[in-house]
Amino acid sequence: MKIIIVGAGEVGFHTAQRLTIENKEVVVIDKQPEALKRFVDLLDVQTICGSGSSPRILEEAGVASAEMLLAVTDSDETNIVACLFAESISLGIVKLARIRDEDYFNFKPELTPRMLNIDTIINPENELIKTVMHSLAVPGAEHISDFAEGNIKLIGFRIEKDSPVIGIRLLELRKKIGGLRFIVAAIFRNDRLIIPFGNDIVKAYDLVYFVCETAELKAVLKMFGSRTEPVHNILIVGCGNIGMKIAEEIEKKSYHLRIIEANRERCQFLAERLNSAIVLHGDGTDKTLLEEENIKDMDMVISLTGNEEANFLTSLLVKNMGAKRTMTRINKFAYMPIISDIGLGNIISPRLSAINSIVQHVRRGKILSSISLKGEDAEVLEAVALETSGIVGTPLKDLHFPTGAIVLAVTHGKTSIIPDGNTVIQPNDRVVILSTRQNIPRVERELMVKLEYI
Numbered sequence: 001m002k003i004i005i006v007g008a009g010e011v012g013f014h015t016a017q018r019l020t021i022e023n024k025e026v027v028v029i030d031k032q033p034e035a036l037k038r039f040v041d042l043l044d045v046q047t048i049c050g051s052g053s054s055p056r057i058l059e060e061a062g063v064a065s066a067e068m069l070l071a072v073t074d075s076d077e078t079n080i081v082a083c084l085f086a087e088s089i090s091l092g093i094v095k096l097a098r099i100r101d102e103d104y105f106n107f108k109p110e111l112t113p114r115m116l117n118i119d120t121i122i123n124p125e126n127e128l129i130k131t132v133m134h135s136l137a138v139p140g141a142e143h144i145s146d147f148a149e150g151n152i153k154l155i156g157f158r159i160e161k162d163s164p165v166i167g168i169r170l171l172e173l174r175k176k177i178g179g180l181r182f183i184v185a186a187i188f189r190n191d192r193l194i195i196p197f198g199n200d201i202v203k204a205y206d207l208v209y210f211v212c213e214t215a216e217l218k219a220v221l222k223m224f225g226s227r228t229e230p231v232h233n234i235l236i237v238g239c240g241n242i243g244m245k246i247a248e249e250i251e252k253k254s255y256h257l258r259i260i261e262a263n264r265e266r267c268q269f270l271a272e273r274l275n276s277a278i279v280l281h282g283d284g285t286d287k288t289l290l291e292e293e294n295i296k297d298m299d300m301v302i303s304l305t306g307n308e309e310a311n312f313l314t315s316l317l318v319k320n321m322g323a324k325r326t327m328t329r330i331n332k333f334a335y336m337p338i339i340s341d342i343g344l345g346n347i348i349s350p351r352l353s354a355i356n357s358i359v360q361h362v363r364r365g366k367i368l369s370s371i372s373l374k375g376e377d378a379e380v381l382e383a384v385a386l387e388t389s390g391i392v393g394t395p396l397k398d399l400h401f402p403t404g405a406i407v408l409a410v411t412h413g414k415t416s417i418i419p420d421g422n423t424v425i426q427p428n429d430r431v432v433i434l435s436t437r438q439n440i441p442r443v444e445r446e447l448m449v450k451l452e453y454i
Helices: 012-023 033-042 053-059 076-089 102-106 111-118 122-136 170-176 214-224 241-251 262-272 287-292 310-320 333-341 350-362 436-447
Strands: 002-004 025-030 046-049 068-071 094-098 119-122 143-147 151-159 180-188 191-193 205-211 231-237 257-260 276-280 300-303 327-329 346-348 367-374 378-384 407-410 415-417 430-436
Touching: 002 012, 002 076, 012 025, 012 033, 012 350, 012 436, 025 033, 033 046, 046 111, 046 214, 053 076, 068 076, 068 350, 076 094, 076 111, 094 350, 119 350, 122 143, 122 241, 122 300, 122 346, 122 350, 143 367, 151 407, 180 407, 205 214, 231 241, 231 310, 241 257, 241 262, 257 262, 262 276, 287 310, 300 310, 310 327, 310 333, 333 350, 350 367, 378 436, 407 436, 430 436
Parallel strands: 002 025, 002 068, 025 046, 068 094, 094 119, 231 257, 231 300, 257 276, 300 327, 327 346
Antiparallel strands: 143 151, 151 205, 180 191, 180 205, 367 378, 378 430, 407 415, 407 430
């Protein structure tokens, strides 16, 4: 599969990195030679220096023989023009564009993709807002994803040192809790991914990813030792365009919201637009201001400034001052493990949201969603099982599934279940599968067509 990526920024790099691991043929276009150097040094990709909106450059990149074009520069206009020329050169090529300007969506939103002749438009800010609202609903978790139209939850939960599950084999844990159905999908221990089996145990400070039915989420969290109280009081530090949208969504719920914003004119704008939020002019790292605003009473502090170093410091400061939970907006991928390892809680990233959305549309088979786990070593897919799929018609215990891949949930009609070894997937069932990155190509083939094993 040949894929052309226009844009050598963070989104382009990490998308290319994922695709090359899966043996996809990748060509990257960018005008900045220094940006392309990183690709040449670290990835097995072809690079072309030039504008991705140039038909000559697109032809040089081999767009005529490519199956997909991913336009992910920071310029909406460049991305749109790249897709228009790609379609004119290679009729029928699948085109995906990263577009952030709301004007493109607010003008006849149901017609915009068709008018621009783009197959898929990615708006990472909308995905980020969903992430924030999910995190507010389950404040004790470091990761929350919905599958099966919200009936199945994937939760990343940090195990505290006094958790009742420490030292218990997973097989014994399943027996101990009786009828409570869940699957421990992955464990990250000291940044190392473990795909667990029945004899594995959970240790203190592990980041455990588990899947359960939404109706049983509270019970499963309690079993793992969660004592987090519901969120009531929220503080947003830095309220630009993304912060404004998040604030509007928060106001629709029964939360008490305060905002600290450094720009006085922006404060005035926010005060006029928002209904119930208290808007304060000041610096989010001002300890005196935070004490005056009773930071110890804050259930969640969301750091959303455009300066990620400031966001990092703000989250660290408010946590040390007694705030119960934090969310930190980060774009540099190198910072993400640090924030997680020092216990600052949730990371929100427009770039990571964009990458997850892009990868979903690159996958072969009928993929509904795709989520990367911590460190990007594993991915969780929700897909429709085709009649020709290798996972259809055989009990899960008898499937020749790749090592490092596991079926986490199955939805048949309107019923979603956590499967066991006797579960049989039927055509058109929705399945949630976790796989290590290296095994994604084999999982894709299983989702598309039956394979013969020797």
